Amino acid sequence: MFAAQGSLSSMARSGARILCVALSLLSAIVPGVASANGKIGTILLAEAGDPPRRNESPANGAVAVVYPDLGEPYRSIFARIIEGIEDGARSAVRSYPIGANAAETAELGSQLKRNGTKVVIALGRQGLKAMSAIDRDIPVVVGAVLAVPETDNRSVTSISLTPDPNLLFARLKGLVPSVRRVTVVYNPQQNDWLIRIAREAARAQGLELVALEARDLASAARLYENAFAVSDSKRDAIWLPQDSTTVDETTILPLALKEAWNRNVAVFSSSFLHVKKGALFALYPNNVELGRTLAAAALGVLANDPRRRGIFPLRDVQMAVNIRTANHIGLSIGYQQQRSFDAIFPEP
8 A cells, every 4th residue: 555665656645644544543443343142143254364265256245245334534444445355255245334323224134135145244343233233144254343352252253453463573573683572561351362372473483472461551551661671672672552451542652652762672563553653663454455355254154164263363464664763773774675664654
């Protein structure tokens, strides 16, 4: 979506600004998934990163997308995901925008049946909520959520908006080869599932992961202060996950970025916006590729190819880097390496 430094078009810069605003608010729309209580039917998903299956194209209308009916900039985000779904499904896909009107939800069920829908891709909390309320016989693939409640992890499968720690740590090592330890402060009620994945990812990258639990803002602030106090700028990095408790935008984020700047410690994030504010780098959704992955999952459902249930981190990602921060902490990032980034701050 974005060109490298020196070759960014005006359209790409405009897109970056729109996405920056949108991602700051999207978590308010899809902070999680309400409990489905078994009403969704079978929810299946191809493992993140799996290629689309080359089976025959489904009949027109067999794949449907249910998504929140919202204004800009959200409309553009969902439009890009749907673009990827249509490409990956290799057939006509019917899209159903959903508002807050209960009558719309009731009519949706009738429309899906009349149009011969075989599988639904539900985007965001509103999309999933709509499907849970109307028909337990149509299988659903879930996308564009941050997390699901722990009690639903065994029955609901979805692709999270949270980037895969395996990719985050690999990109970290690419930018800061000397790093040996990563510290993360998290609320287990929100991100226990993610930290389990992160522990394995850290071992695979030869990193020590220091995962510190905090269930309130005050505890999180103290843990960050202690982590920075004992940090070594050559071997330590701080990871800011998508966590409303431990990465509060008004208190924790300014504190972490200030300490990182003063101590020359690399801070990386799961949020695009944090790079603009001073984090070294972040991974964020490639919406079209996410759509293709969701389509592959839907085709798997039609082919009776069940996969593991649960929540999967996002692997369809792009990378944003703050060159000013990189220079400040002593990293040398050449022009060729910069060309591999999808967004660069400060914008040239």
